[in-house]
Amino acid sequence: MNGPTRPHEVVEELLAADVLHGLDGGDRDALGRALAEHGPDCAECVRLRAEYGEVAAALAVALDPVPLSAGAEERLLQAVREEPGRGPAPAPGEDRKPAVLALRRRRGVGRWLGGVAVAASVVLLAGIFGLGYLAGSDGRGDAAALAAFVARSGVEIVAFPSRDGERLAVAYRPGESTGWLVGSAVADPPAERVYELWARPAGSERMEPAGTFRPEDGTVLEEVDVGADFDLLAVTVESGFRQQPTTAPIYVVEAA
Amino acid sequence: MTRDAVVLGPWPGSRTGTSVAVHSLEDARDRDLVRRVARGDEDAFRDLFRRYGPMAKALALRVVRQAFMAEEIVQEAFLALWRTPGSYREERGTVRNWLFSTVHHRAVDMVRREEALRRRTEHRGPGEAADVAEAVVDEADLRDRRTRVRAALERIPPEQRQVLELMYYEGKTQAAIAADLTLPLGTVKSRTLLGMRRLRSLLSEVEP
Numbered sequence: 368m369n370g371p372t373r374p375h376e377v378v379e380e381l382l383a384a385d386v387l388h389g390l391d392g393g394d395r396d397a398l399g400r401a402l403a404e405h406g407p408d409c410a411e412c413v414r415l416r417a418e419y420g421e422v423a424a425a426l427a428v429a430l431d432p433v434p435l436s437a438g439a440e441e442r443l444l445q446a447v448r449e450e451p452g453r454g455p456a457p458a459p460g461e462d463r464k465p466a467v468l469a470l471r472r473r474r475g476v477g478r479w480l481g482g483v484a485v486a487a488s489v490v491l492l493a494g495i496f497g498l499g500y501l502a503g504s505d506g507r508g509d510a511a512a513l514a515a516f517v518a519r520s521g522v523e524i525v526a527f528p529s530r531d532g533e534r535l536a537v538a539y540r541p542g543e544s545t546g547w548l549v550g551s552a553v554a555d556p557p558a559e560r561v562y563e564l565w566a567r568p569a570g571s572e573r574m575e576p577a578g579t580f581r582p583e584d585g586t587v588l589e590e591v592d593v594g595a596d597f598d599l600l601a602v603t604v605e606s607g608f609r610q611q612p613t614t615a616p617i618y619v620v621e622a623a
Numbered sequence: 624m625t626r627d628a629v630v631l632g633p634w635p636g637s638r639t640g641t642s643v644a645v646h647s648l649e650d651a652r653d654r655d656l657v658r659r660v661a662r663g664d665e666d667a668f669r670d671l672f673r674r675y676g677p678m679a680k681a682l683a684l685r686v687v688r689q690a691f692m693a694e695e696i697v698q699e700a701f702l703a704l705w706r707t708p709g710s711y712r713e714e715r716g717t718v719r720n721w722l723f724s725t726v727h728h729r730a731v732d733m734v735r736r737e738e739a740l741r742r743r744t745e746h747r748g749p750g751e752a753a754d755v756a757e758a759v760v761d762e763a764d765l766r767d768r769r770t771r772v773r774a775a776l777e778r779i780p781p782e783q784r785q786v787l788e789l790m791y792y793e794g795k796t797q798a799a800i801a802a803d804l805t806l807p808l809g810t811v812k813s814r815t816l817l818g819m820r821r822l823r824s825l826l827s828e829v830e831p
C-alpha cells in the first residue's frame with residue numbers, strides 16, 4: 368500500500384515543470400495553491416525552486432550562443448540612458464537634447480475638446496498651430512487631406528499640454544480609427560530617435576502604437592491610427608517603431 | 624566587514640547577512656554586478672549584457688525561431704533588469720537562472736500568443752547552432768559549463784530528454800506534449816519530473 372504523499376512531492380512535481388514554463392493553467396493554479404499552503408517562507412519550497420531553476424538555466428547554457436546584431440549593445444544602453452531617474456549622468460561635453468520636454472500626468476492638463484464644429488475646428492487647428500495653409504490654400508497633400516478630414520462633421524480635438532511654445536494635438540472622429548497629429552514648434556527628438564504616438568483603448572490597460580513621427584522644421588502633420596475609441600494619448604521618444612513604449616511619456620493627455 | 628564581502632558556499636554566520644548559497648565565483652560576480660546595476664552602474668549592466676546576451680539570444684531564438692523577435696525579447700529582458708533590479712532575489716538562485724528564466728518566459732509567451740511565428744522545422748537538439756553568423760567571443764568557464772551540460776543531457780533517458788526539450792526549447796506545455804506524442808498526461812508529468820531530477824543530480828556531480 369502506498370504511504371501518504373510527502374508534503375513536497377506535489378510541489379516538486381509542479382515546480383520541475385514550472386521552471387520550464389510547461390504548466391497549463393490548471394496546474395499553475397494548483398502550484399499556486401500548494402505554495403500558498405506552505406507559505407512564502409517555506410525553506411524547502413524555496414530550495415526546490417532554486418535548484419530546478421538552475422537545471423532550467425543549464426538547458427539554456429547548453430545552446431551555442433548567437434551573436435547579437437550590430438549596435439544591439441548601444442541601442443540597449445541608449446534605452447537605458449533614457450530611463451527617467453535611473454541612468455547615469457551624461458558625459459561632460461555630451462551634446463544631448465533632453466528627452467523629457469514636459470511631463471504632467473494630471474487630468475485636465477491637456478485639453479480634451481469635444482464636438483467642435485467644422486469651421487471652428489479648422490480655425491482652431493490653424494490658430495493653434497499657425498498652419499495658414501489649412502485655411503483652404505492649395506498647400507501640401509497632407510494639408511489638403513487634413514483639411515478634407517476636418518471638413519466633415521464630428522471632428523474632435525485633443526491638445527497635449529503646451530510647453531516652451533511647442534504645440535501638439537490630435538484631430539479625430541469618434542468611431543473612426545484614423546486621425547491626424549498636428550503640431551508646431553516641436554523640437555527634434557535626439558539623434559537617431561523618433562517620437563511615437565500612443566493611444567490607449569478605452570477600458571484597456573495597454574497602450575497601442577498609433578504612429579511615429581519627426582517634425583519638419585518644427586511642423587508635424589501626420590495621419591495616425593488612434594483606434595476607434597481611446598481614453599488616453601501619449602508621446603514617447605523611441606529608437607524606432609515599437610509595439611510597446613520603452614521610455615516614459617513626454618506628453619500625456621487623458622480623457623476627463 | 625564590507626557589505627560586498629564574498630562568501631563561497633553556505634557558510635554559517637554568512638557575512639552577507641542572508642542564508643545564500645553562492646555556488647561559484649561566477650555567481651558571486653554576477654550578484655555584485657546586479658547590485659551595481661541597482662545603483663545605476665552602466666558598466667556593470669554592459670558587462671552582464673555582454674556575458675549573457677548571446678546566450679539569451681540563442682535561447683530566445685531556439686523558441687521563437689525569428690532572429691529579430693529573439694533580439695527584441697533579449698533587449699526587453701535586460702531593460703526589465705535595469706528598471707527593476709530588485710525583482711532579482713538572491714535566495715531564489717543565480718542571476719543567470721533569473722535572466723534566462725525571464726527570457727524564456729517572454730519567448731514562450733510570444734510563441735503561444737502568436738502561433739504564426741512558429742515555423743514547422745525539424746526538431747533540433749541543443750548541440751546544433753541555431754543561427755551563427757560569426758563566432759561569438761565565448762568565455763572559457765561558460766564553454767566548459769556548456770560541455771558539461773550537454774554531456775549530462777546525453778546521460779538521461781531519451782524519452783525524458785525528449786519531453787524536457789519539447790517543453791523548454793519548443794515552448795510546449797505538458798498537455799500539448801501529451802497530445803503531440805499521444806501519451807497520457809500523467810506519463811509526460813512523470814517523465815518531466817524524473818528527467819529534471821536526473822539532470823539535477825548529474826549536474827551537481829559535475830559542478831566544480
